[in-house]
Amino acid sequence: MSSSINYSEKIPNNVNLSEDRTLQRALEQWQPNYLQWWQDVGPEGSQNFDVYLRTAVSVDPQGWAQFDYVKMPDYRWGIFLNPGDAERKIHFGDHLGEKAWQDVPGEYRANLRRIIVTQGDTEPASVEQQRHLGLTAPSQYDLRNLFQVNVEEGRHLWAMVYLLHKYFGRDGREEGEALLERRSGQADNPRILEAFNEPTPDWLSFFMFTYFTDRDGKFQLSALAESAFDPLARTTKFMLTEEAHHMFVGESGISRIIQRTCQVMNELKTDDPKKLREAGVIDLPTMQRYLNFHFSVTIDLFGADESSNAALFYSSGLKGRFDEGKRNDDHQLKGQTYRVLQARDGQLVERDVPMLNALNEVLRDDYIKDSVGGVERWNKVIEKAGIPFRLKVPHKAFHRNIGGLAGLKVSPEGRVVSEAEWNAKVGEWLPTDEDRAFVGSLMGRVVEPGKFANWISPPAMGINRQPVNFEYVRFG
Secondary structure, three states: OOOEOEOOOOOOEOOOHHHOHHHHHHHHHHHHHHHHHHHHHOOOOOOOOEEEEEEEOEOOOOOOEEEEEEEHHHOOOOEOOOOOOOOOEOOOOOOOOOEOEOOOOHHHHHHHHHHHHHHHHHHHHHHHHOOOHHHHOOOHHHHHHHHHHHHHHHHHHHHHHHHHHHHOHHHHHHHHHHHHHOOOOOOOOOOOOHHHHOOOOOHHHHHHHHHHHHHHHHHHHHHHOOOOEHHHHHHHHHHHHHHHHHHHHHHHHHHHHHHHHHHHHHHHOOOOHHHHHHOOOOOHHHHHHHHHHHHHHHHHHHOOOOOHHHHHHHHOOOOOOOOHHHOOOOOOOOOOEEEEEEEEOOEEEEEEEEHHHHHHHHHHHHHHHHHHHHHHHHHHHHHHOOOOOOOOOOOOOOOOOOHHHOOOOEOOOOOEOOHHHHHHHHHHHOOOHHHHHHHHHHOOOOOOOOOOOOOOOOOOOOHHHOOOOOOOEEOO
16 A cells, blocks of 8 residues: 555545456546536536645655645545555454454444445535635635635545445445435435534634534544544544644634734724624624534534444444543443433533443543633633633533433523523524624625735735735636
8 A cells, every 4th residue: 555646547546446447437437426516516616716725645644745726626536545554453342452354344334334424424515515605705815725625525525435435335336426415404305414504604604613513523533543444544544634724724714813803902992892893803702602603513413422322333443532542441441431411400410321322422522622722722812912801612511402411501601591591692692693694794705815804814824835915716
């Protein structure tokens, strides 16, 4: 298995695709449908732009990507797996110590397929959610970052479809077709997970989505990178290299919005949201409401806090924990417990449940710790501007729709509230229609190199050592 990628093929790959004629033919039949999907619901009106994109040229961590102008429909999507280790052993679950699987064991076939399809479905969904954003980009720099995220989500779909085609026969091919047929937010054929049916109508939502929801991707992919099914582990490890950029786009995007807002607050010597909105920037309380929404929708993606599926996936070696190899326990977890929250008599109480059944909650808690880190970095920007306001991650029981906390009315601080109090305060806690309309009203397209919309600061540096005012997109 080489780390370099063969770009002379119709489907670039480092998996010796040309040696498996049947698979190659099947994927070459899937390819036109994929391109049709991209044309139909990919980035709107962008087919002829030359975009300064990075393309993977190798799976070696050093020098794995090159930058050049590419038309997005010509982007070299393909199939790239991290190099394999013939000696790799399964390092958790009931098969601990056995050799990693190069093929799918019959008894785990249905579960593995479901895991791969669910992960695969999120990738095209986010492209669909972000379809119209290019029309309101705040700068060329941001437009290029959006397009980079889009083509990489497209490649992550390829990564999952390869596994389905290669290891799951006819079922896998049918699932591969279905991945191109579902549509984000469509009533009769929606995407599998709820967060991927939410609209992403504006750039504040996009940055929150790439910060919070792509971070869910990081944790899910990291858990799959531990899998006993070696091809899945190697595929997701390489996907993680690309995922890092998506989170950077979100974190730095929000950071730049905050910076600009704080600048205007200091110029006008006001924290009055009305005055700040009149000055054309996004007030901090509105950003807090968007944060509350995106965080709560994303933590639902980890699934129910108690799940027999999670136990099964772990014990059978399909999906590990985040950083499984760095944990100091027996990696089988039988007889261990973990605390989960539940509502009892109008109060939140903790109780111990078998850890194997609480693995979704373990992953969610790891995710929450990681999310808080970036929010603290945003607070540093506000602090530096001398403004006494802090963004906070809401309580994990706030606005939940999945698991034991679903539908419970809880304030962002974690207090169980009555229906009446929720209805009275929800407009302070979650984005209102007015908030969304206001943010939407700021979204006008800025495409002159080096120019930025009024509501966001320029980045500190450009992409790939280019200047900030570089021509990142050439409009054909």
